[in-house]
Amino acid sequence: MLIAQVTDPHIKAEGRLAYRTVDTAANLARCVNHLLGLKRRPDCVLMTGDLTDFGRVEEYRLLRRLLAPLDVPTYVVPGNHDEREGFRRAFSDHGYLPREGDIRYAIDDYPLRMIALDTTVPGEPGGIMSDERLEWLDAKLRERPDTPTLLFMHHPPIVTGIEHMDVQNCANASAFGDLLERHRQVFQILCGHVHRPIQTLWRGVSVAIAPSASHYVALDLDPNPRREFYLEPPSVYLHYWNEGSLVTHLSFVGSFEGPYPFFDEQGNLID
Template sequence: MTIIAQISDLHVQVSGKLVYGVVDTTPLVAEAIAHLSRLKQQPDIVIASGDLVQDGTIAEYELLKTMLAPLQCPVYLMPGNHDHRNHLKQVFASHTYLAKEKSHLSYTVEGYPIQMLMLDSIIPGKGSGCVDPERLTWLEQQLLAAPATPTLIFMHHPPFATGIPWMDRKRCQGHGALANLISQHPQVKRISCGHLHRTIYCPWAGTIASSQPSLVHQSGLDFTPDAPSQFVMEPPAYQLHVWTHENLVSHTLYVGQFDGPYRFSDGKKMMTAAL
């Protein structure tokens, strides 16, 4: 069994600042990291799938580094549209997988029963994302090199349509070419994304594509064509992807203090920790 924790859209800001004038992200992220650190069954790896900080400053990345320090397992970072590639690489210089000499920060995580491909989809200075020919070529090379290895692709910008108009305007550019490539590689078990601040699943390009909840705030759900982009303070959450017996199963965990667990048999409260 391999347990992969995916956290996303942390939007860390230095003390005293509120994201969008509303959200104090620092204590929310700290609580989520503490929650993750208390799990009875610790993950083998943590993936942070973009929008690690709000403004891409050195100070924010220094704070993020301190906040992630309690995690005992390997942590792999990837950028989102709020991130600054060079500042991320500078502060996390010990994360040598970020130091590859190419225009994007895509990389491969190996050494586990399932291969993990981190596909950098950001366009510096833009909120939207892109899989251009260079990144598509890189991804194809990784898939051709391991055709029999179960593969999980992480990227920040989702390539699939959600049915929510204001979200779909942020759909990743190049999604058609990406879909064509993925459809030729049945070893891809999942494409797991960030950016949308909401848990969404759909069949896509012969596999399953999904997006993650945020650790700080969630996107408002509104299907009307003229709905504005909006967020709600629904509970922070993250996911555990469990790979076992050639099957990938994902579990959503809500961050907070909740009563229980209780036994179904007699309603008595159990004294064991969740998970």
């Protein structure tokens, strides 16, 4: 099973640039083409929030147009830049989405169980796994304790060292971690929000933050970082599930020199 993860595309209204600089629509269009051009097609795509920049109707309209060529099952959760009800209306044809309340659900159609969590707090940049959200997750995890399960959500529960992002990560993480220690079938959490590829082990669970399909938060580990971004290559994660392990590949979106052969026409290693 191959899962593509696309996060934080921050789509603006037609013709507008994010922060007056980034052509996020062009980046997402290239990203969709990249996925469609992979020799091994993903079985599904997970989109982990900030699908639009300001949660506006016209932004969702363009987002859906950009995603239209993607003929692969796609599962979405909102981020802090989204607006929950506009998001729900924009994806009203996605039958797995709940009609009201948090945008959270379990996908049970694959060998790996995938549970989407809504961490957003309307009007706030940071997220939370509130006690109510933890109760919902606890009940979901009790349903299938023996099925390997990954969680996908926007705000990461971990500290990355990028201070201005850490202050807006997922609150109540300690109680969230306690819950996961009682449900050992959860082995992986996939997040967005930080706009950088970051991985760690947290409370016995692997956490992977995917890089943005568009712009990157500056890698600044200074205690007083400047809040800036770079145009590093837009990227996606490709998570390969095979015989009980999930291997995460970083895949850059763009055209690069190559490919070049390792071997000559006679089959000898090129010296």
